[in-house]
Amino acid sequence: MKEKELAPxxxxxxxxxxxxxxxxxxxxxxxxxxxxxxxTPGCTNEAKDFSKLYxxxxxxxxxxxxxxxxxxxxxxKFIRKFKIPFQLLSDEKIVALKKYQAWGEKSxxxxxxxxxxxxxxxxxxxxxxxxxxxxxxxxxxxxxxxxCLKESI
Numbered sequence: 001m002k003e004k005e006l007a008p009x010x011x012x013x014x015x016x017x018x019x020x021x022x023x024x025x026x027x028x029x030x031x032x033x034x035x036x037x038x039x040t041p042g043c044t045n046e047a048k049d050f051s052k053l054y055x056x057x058x059x060x061x062x063x064x065x066x067x068x069x070x071x072x073x074x075x076x077k078f079i080r081k082f083k084i085p086f087q088l089l090s091d092e093k094i095v096a097l098k099k100y101q102a103w104g105e106k107s108x109x110x111x112x113x114x115x116x117x118x119x120x121x122x123x124x125x126x127x128x129x130x131x132x133x134x135x136x137x138x139x140x141x142x143x144x145x146x147x148c149l150k151e152s153i
Contacts, residue, residue, distance in 0.1 A: 001101055003132055007123045010096040012067070015075040015088045020065065023127065029062035029152070030123040031145060033136075034102035036116045038070045038078035038088075042138045046118075047084050049142035054085045060149055061125070067091050067102075068116060101134075120145055122152070 001008060007022060007030075014020040022030075033050070035043040050057075050064050057064055064086040070078070075088035089096070097103035102119040105112055118136040122145060123129055130152050133141070 001099065001129065001132070003129050005129055006127050007121065007129050008096075008099040010091075010099055012093075012096055013072050013090045014065075015072055015079055015090075017072075020087065020089050022123075025063065026127055027125050029057075029060065029125060029130075029149060031057065031062060031064045031120065031149075032067060032096075032100070032123065033064070033118075033120040034067050034097060034100060034116055035118055037068055038074045039081070042118070043068070044082060046136075046138045046141065047078070047082055049138070050086070050145075051082065051084050053142050053146050056146060057149065060153060062149055065089055067096055069094065069097070122148060124152070 009023045011019055011021040035046055037043055067089045069092055072090045075090060091097050094103050097116060100119060100121060102117050104117055106115040120133040120136055121129060122131045131148050
């Protein structure tokens with residue numbers, strides 16, 4: 001997966017009770033952000049930051065999707081609790097996470113484990129990857145993504 005290449009297709013369950021398939025979401029910009037878990041401090045802040053800027057993204061013909069391994073039920077609770085205006089996708093089988101290189105070895109307190117690497121991908125209306133952010137730091141990230149989107153139009 002590289003910038004300027006076609007974004008890998010995937011099909012996984014969405015919080016709107018439908019299957020989300022990337023290739024069926026063309027003709028608009030897409031932001032797909034991969035995050036470790038619902039209701040954790042960093043992930044909550046990231047969702048809130050994208051939520052605050054959601055109307056600005058929408059005005060620019062852009063839709064946002066968050067992806068983690070959490071269940072649809074967990075996503076629905078998270079959406080209700082924080083009034084998240086966009087869909088969250090459930091990748092319990094690690095399909096999209098692997099295709100987007102957002103799954104891999106991490107370490108915390110000296111222990112190594114497999115987990116989600118916080119990653120964001122901006123995709124053009126034609127399905128090409130415009131920009132990839134790896135090992136995202138949450139603070140100001142949503143604003144940075146919005147700025148990149150504005151420059152891409």
